[in-house]
Amino acid sequence: MNLVSKIKKEWFIVGMLCAIALATVSENIGKTDGIIHLDQLTGIGVAIVFFLHGLGLSPQAIRAGISNWRLHIFIQSATFVAYPALWLLLGKGFTAVLPMALALGFCYLFVLPSTISSSVAMTSVGKGNVPGAIFNASLSSILGVFLTPLLIQLFMGFEGLQLDLAQSVMSIGKLLLLPMVAGQLLRPLLVAYVERHKSVVNKIDKYVIILIVYNAFCDSVAQHIWSDFSLPLLLLCIAACCVVLLIMVHIIQWSARKVGFARPDEVAAVFCGTKKTLAAGVPMAKVIFGADPNLGMILLPIMLYHPLQIFYCAMLANRYAAQHNAANTAISSEA
Known part of the structure; x- marks a missing residue:
């Protein structure tokens, strides 16, 4: 029963692992232009996910968070300056040790925007600045439409990767930004309905990700990409993700305290x-x-970094919450 409850709790990670395993025996079903045309279905799913993100973004929360410009600059700099700077320091090592596709994957990881839902959720658990987290997580997604392909081209162009930058930005904008704007415009009409079905709506993005992972790995299996991939290489990737996460968490914690952020702003800065x-x-x-x-x-x-960041940041959020509660208890006893 403990195993069953654990699987239910971590169903998303289990679902991604099952998608990878299923891809090894059914690549013709899930590959691009395969039997069910999963690539087209997932495109529709992504549009729905970001439409729902737009619906869930409260204008009141945006207004409440928008004035804290020091926090905004700090968080966006962490996402789009500090992480890319880390790639500049470590990138040569990644390309020397790893196959080019995996090194490119780490470069891509370093230039991605922040999460929305989990950043806000962790900030809330850690008793941080929730309006600031909502504003910055959303701003990061919007900036990522333009900055992520630009940084990928800047860093990996030297390794022979050539992108049509304008086309990439336009395609990502249509895929992510337009549905989010549409969700904002339709929020007054649909927000009550979405709130009533929140337990279902909050899982849709995870279902879509599992389908996309299945599609991507079906394509890889069909092209025999994994034939030279070894367990030591996988363990090396996990170790690299752990090191990067620990470096960034502690650099951001240290920097937030050095610039004098109050604890709620520090919590938002760490998790966003x-x-x-x-x-x-x-x-x-x-x-x-x-x-x-x-x-x-x-x-x-x-895919490796995501569960690691969720696990580690959940522990940090609980630690911040305990510190908050202890401080409140001390204040109450003094009063």
Whole structure:
């Protein structure tokens, strides 16, 4: 029973693992232009996910968070300056040790925008600045439409990767930005309905990601990409993700305290500044890298990083909450 309850709790990670396993024996079903044309279905799914993100974004929360400009600059700099700077320091090592597709995957991980839902959720659990987190997580997604393909071209262009930058930005904008804007415009009409069905709506993005992962790995299996992939290489990727996460979390914590942020702003900075989005990262990769048969390997670092960041940040959020409660108890006893 404990195993069953654990599987239910971690169904998303289990679902991604099942999608990868299923792809090894059914690549003709899930591959691009395969039997069920899953690539077209997932495109529709991504549009629905970001439409729902737009619906859920409260204008009141945006207004409440917009004035804290120091926090906004700090978080966006962590996402789009500090992470890319880390690639500049470590990138040569990644390309020397890893196959090019995996090195490209780590470069892609470093230039992705932040998450929305989990950043806000972790900030809330850690008793942080929730309006600031909502504003910055949403702003990061919008900036990522333009900055992620630009940074990929800047860094990996030296390795022979050539992108049609304008076309990539336009495609990602249509895929992510337009549905989000449509959701905002229709929010007054539909927000009550979405709130009533929140338990279902909150899972839709995870269902879509599992389908995209299945599609990507079916393509990889069909092209025999994984024939030279070894367990030591997978363990090396996991270790690299752990090291990157720990470096960034502690740099951002230290920097937030150095610039004098109050604890609520520090919490928002840590959880928005360290996260990298799987929800937007997977569909953006399909646009940026097209039908590249290496897409499964390119996506592997963000797929490994995602559960690691959720696990570690959940522990941090609980620690911040305990510190908050202890401080309130001390204040109450003094009074």
